[in-house]
Amino acid sequence: MDLNKSISQATQEIFQTMLMMEASPGQAVTERAKGFVDSVSAIVGMAGANKGMLAIHIPASTALIITSSFLMMEVTEVDDDVKDAIGELANMVAGSIKADLTEQGQEFKLSIPSVVCGAEYEIDCLTDSDGVSMPFSIEGGEFLVEFHLQK
């Protein structure tokens, strides 16, 4: 399975279908992103024969753009609506990647999304893992989608 292609297609489809926005993928890297400033991060755990996680890290300003588009109303601060919207975004991307993995014979169960936000924070989970981090840009902002499987 081409993981980069799976992440790219899933994210682009969700933005086109549910947000009427174009999300352009950038160059994927294997290094993990750990520290975040003034951001919102949503994480979906994947449990099965292997463990994995899908995370989306979004600067607060971009999270407001995405949530405003989801809800079709102007959202001006990171509140429960923003956390819920970004959590649901991660849930949909994880669901699409899960479907691709299932086609390859890898069965997973998805967790309910967990969302963290703040002025400065670090995320450190599945430290011994392989995966990719793919940046995306939308009009007015950018965000990062990470997918990792435990070694």
Add this chain to the structure above:
Amino acid sequence: MGKKVLIIDDSNTMRKIVTRSLRQAGLDFETILEAGDGQAALDVLAGETVDIILSDINMPVMDGIEFLRQKQADPKIKDIPVVMITTEAGADILDEAKSLGAAGSIKKPFTPDQIQETLGSLL
């Protein structure tokens, strides 16, 4: 008399998107009820009659599969059609939903046309 729909999803955002999509699909329900999980939905159905239910699968407290199981066991609500709206597109979980009476499924992300196509024949 206008039709009623119950939307079950733990995401407030997704409930709003489904509500908007129903209108965009031309499905003008008189009443749109919401519940954040399967147990909350059963509580709603104890006091309300609805024409159709749209339910997520992966939810806290009571997921969509257990909701279907409980609904099937209750003769007062077992015949209300349920359409699953979910990221869980795996054949095994959708087969289980179907075996528990689900009338159809829609994969997230979805378009209003897909909502219309699936719900149109059930109303």
